[in-house]
Amino acid sequence: MKRMRDWLANPWGQPRLLGAFTWLYMVWAIVPVGIAILFSFNDGRSRSVWQGFSTRWWWGDPNNSVLHDPSLRGAIEQSLRLAGLDMLIAVPLGVGLAIGLTRWRGYGARPVNYLMLFPLVTPEIVMAVSLLLVFSLLYAVPFGTEAQTLGQVTFSISYVVIIVRGRLLSVGPEYEEAARDLGASQLGAFRLALLPLLWPAIFAGFIVVFALSIDDFVVTDYLSAGQSTQTVPILIYSSVRGTATPALNAVATVMVIITLLSVGLAYIVYRWTARSRPVSTGGNALNEIAAQDV
Amino acid sequence: MRRWFWPSFAFPGAGWLVLLFLVPTYAVVAVAFGTSDPIFNQPIPAWNPLHWQFATMQSVLSELKPGHTFWIVFVRTFEYVAISLAGCLLIGYPVAYYLARYARRTRGLLLILLIVPFWVSYLMRMLAWVGLLLPDGLVNRVLLDLGVISQPYPWLAGQSSSVVFALVYGYVPYLILPLYAVLDRIDRSVLEAGRDLGGSPISTFLHVTLPLSKNGILAASVLITLPMFGDYYTNDVISGSPRTSMIGNQINLFFQGGTQRDVGACLVIVLSVVLAVLMSYYLWVTVRASAETKESLL
Numbered sequence: 001m002k003r004m005r006d007w008l009a010n011p012w013g014q015p016r017l018l019g020a021f022t023w024l025y026m027v028w029a030i031v032p033v034g035i036a037i038l039f040s041f042n043d044g045r046s047r048s049v050w051q052g053f054s055t056r057w058w059w060g061d062p063n064n065s066v067l068h069d070p071s072l073r074g075a076i077e078q079s080l081r082l083a084g085l086d087m088l089i090a091v092p093l094g095v096g097l098a099i100g101l102t103r104w105r106g107y108g109a110r111p112v113n114y115l116m117l118f119p120l121v122t123p124e125i126v127m128a129v130s131l132l133l134v135f136s137l138l139y140a141v142p143f144g145t146e147a148q149t150l151g152q153v154t155f156s157i158s159y160v161v162i163i164v165r166g167r168l169l170s171v172g173p174e175y176e177e178a179a180r181d182l183g184a185s186q187l188g189a190f191r192l193a194l195l196p197l198l199w200p201a202i203f204a205g206f207i208v209v210f211a212l213s214i215d216d217f218v219v220t221d222y223l224s225a226g227q228s229t230q231t232v233p234i235l236i237y238s239s240v241r242g243t244a245t246p247a248l249n250a251v252a253t254v255m256v257i258i259t260l261l262s263v264g265l266a267y268i269v270y271r272w273t274a275r276s277r278p279v280s281t282g283g284n285a286l287n288e289i290a291a292q293d294v
Numbered sequence: 295m296r297r298w299f300w301p302s303f304a305f306p307g308a309g310w311l312v313l314l315f316l317v318p319t320y321a322v323v324a325v326a327f328g329t330s331d332p333i334f335n336q337p338i339p340a341w342n343p344l345h346w347q348f349a350t351m352q353s354v355l356s357e358l359k360p361g362h363t364f365w366i367v368f369v370r371t372f373e374y375v376a377i378s379l380a381g382c383l384l385i386g387y388p389v390a391y392y393l394a395r396y397a398r399r400t401r402g403l404l405l406i407l408l409i410v411p412f413w414v415s416y417l418m419r420m421l422a423w424v425g426l427l428l429p430d431g432l433v434n435r436v437l438l439d440l441g442v443i444s445q446p447y448p449w450l451a452g453q454s455s456s457v458v459f460a461l462v463y464g465y466v467p468y469l470i471l472p473l474y475a476v477l478d479r480i481d482r483s484v485l486e487a488g489r490d491l492g493g494s495p496i497s498t499f500l501h502v503t504l505p506l507s508k509n510g511i512l513a514a515s516v517l518i519t520l521p522m523f524g525d526y527y528t529n530d531v532i533s534g535s536p537r538t539s540m541i542g543n544q545i546n547l548f549f550q551g552g553t554q555r556d557v558g559a560c561l562v563i564v565l566s567v568v569l570a571v572l573m574s575y576y577l578w579v580t581v582r583a584s585a586e587t588k589e590s591l592l
Contacts, residue, residue: 012429014396014422015396016394018396019392019396019397021389022389022392022397022404025389026404026407028463029407029410029419029463029467030410030411032419032422032423032426033411033418033422035422035426035432036418036421036422036425039425046430047424047425048425048426048428048430048431048432049430079587093306093307094307094312096304096305096306096307097303097304097306097307097308099303099304100300100301100305101304103300103303104300104303104304107306108301109301112304112308112311115311115312115316116307116311118315119311119315121516121569121573122520122521122525122566123521123524123569124521124524124555125524125525125526125545125546126322126524127318129545129558129559129562130315130319130322131314131318131319131341132549133318133325133337133559134314134318134321137321137339139319140319153310153314154310154311154314154315157310157311161307176481185554186296186299187299209542211412214415215416217415217416217527218527232415232417232418233416233417234420235417236415236417236418236420237417237531238531240417240421240424241450241531241534248421252415252418255415255418256414256418259414261415274344
């Protein structure tokens with residue numbers, strides 16, 4: 001009742017109801033994941049009824065724990081392997097494409113610009129189907145790690161382009177022109193003036209590609225070669241409705257921990273390098289990632 | 295040399311996209327309009343447009359007539375996506391609005407909490423809900439204790455409501471961030487002007503904030519609608535029943551099931567055309583809006 005009177009007296013004050021709603025949303029969004037993590041420490045085989053605390057599904061069980069079951073460990077390894085390969089290939093390609101498209105004033109730039117946007121708006125299943133068909137009918141790409149990497153890079157490139165191009169547009173061509181006026185070659189100006197300025201965006205690109213790769217299910221599943229190349233999302237998808245043990249929760253938890261640790265570490269590194277850099281880097285990594293990750 | 299300096303940066307990436315996006319897209323068309331081997335049931339693509347056959351596409355289109363198989367699936371997909379989108383907006387807009395306008399000391403913390411779901415994989419979040427919705431899961435036990443239900447409700451046995459709920463849960467974070475970015479950009483002085491001109495908070499919201507965020511709402515909606523149309527894994531994990539199958543499930547069935555890939559390819563084309571129509575509506579709206587703003591500035 002008092003709230004109501006407060007609101008009538010000053011309708012422009014803090015809307016408590018909206019604040020409560022927002023916090024409620026946060027609880028709803030995060031607590032289920034927390035409960036799933038908790039259940040990885042369940043003493044029994046159930047993923048829904050709590051039977052006491054134990055670490056058997058992490059390392060205790062000699063056969064079915066994350067530490068001892070090769071298929072669970074393999075899924076984590078495959079997820080990380082693909083993420084590494086994806087970052088290694090997609091980021092250089094994307095950075096090059098972004099630079100080329102911003103600086104290149106030719107006839108070819110426009111169609112490539114449009115082409116680059118399509119992977120962003122194509123539903124994943126459409127891309128997965130087309131890659132599956134082309135790999136089995138036209139290109140001799142073996143399914144498994146090779147095909148999965150090619151597929152992941154294909155949908156990752158555009159995100160890198162968007163991030164790096166945003167940075168390129170805000171930097172402008174002036175620094176390079178200054179370097180050229182001071183006698184640097186075209187390549188020298190690129191290496192000494194432009195590349196250091198692009199560093200924060202390239203860094204953000206690595207993080208976003210990592211997240212995209214780790215999270216991907218559809219393309220990775222379509223291009224996998226059975227159990228030996230399944231990733232953690234594939235493992236979850238194929239066993240969540242069955243009689244999987246809490247070890248499945250433990251595997252998923254491992255991925256959450258790895259992701260949060262790498263993002264946290266990346267953020268610290270980013271802040272540290274940004275501080276030691278004389279040129280202001282504009283917005284921070286958190287915002288840059290937040291704005292781009294879709 | 296100098297002429298080719300900048301284009302040479304773009305060539306590897308552009309070549310990659312041509313070989314691994316453009317050509318594969320054409321492969322779908324070639325399979326859809328190709329024939330299939332009657333013995334092994336393998337598709338025989340028709341790479342040359344002069345050799346295209348339209349029999350498969352015709353049979354798919356006849357199944358798309360009202361009342362037929364694919365029609366039912368398509369209508370269901372539209373329903374699920376529309377309801378999920380509405381749910382996402384009803385939850386996401388207030389949250390983004392609060393964050394952008396009111397959260398001060400807590401904003402940093404709230405933003406981090408908002409981003410956390412992005413770093414937890416989608417299927418991990420679905421895994422979490424499967425645990426909660428199992429017959430002996432937490433949701434059923436709470437409802438039983440409260441006396442709302444007298445026996446465990448089969449949430450995971452082909453319930454449309456569970457699928458829509460899971461879609462909302464899965465996609466709402468992707469909506470909130472762009473909405474927040476748009477709402478945060480609205481100039482506070484515009485809102486103060488609304489207040490000074492005698493508007494109540496509600497009328498200021500309706501006449502200032504909402505119109506200013508209209509394009510953001512549209513863009514964010516497109517952002518989550520497109521992947522939702524191709525989603526089949528949420529459905530498989532939460533329901534697993536053909537009663538709730540969406541167009542993505544139907545396509546997945548033709549490809550992972552193995553046979554009739556040409557039919558699957560036809561469905562992919564139909565889905566792409568439908569989405570292209572939706573996209574062009576969105577582009578038309580935004581182009582018109584930007585033209586109107588330019589006009590009003592002149």
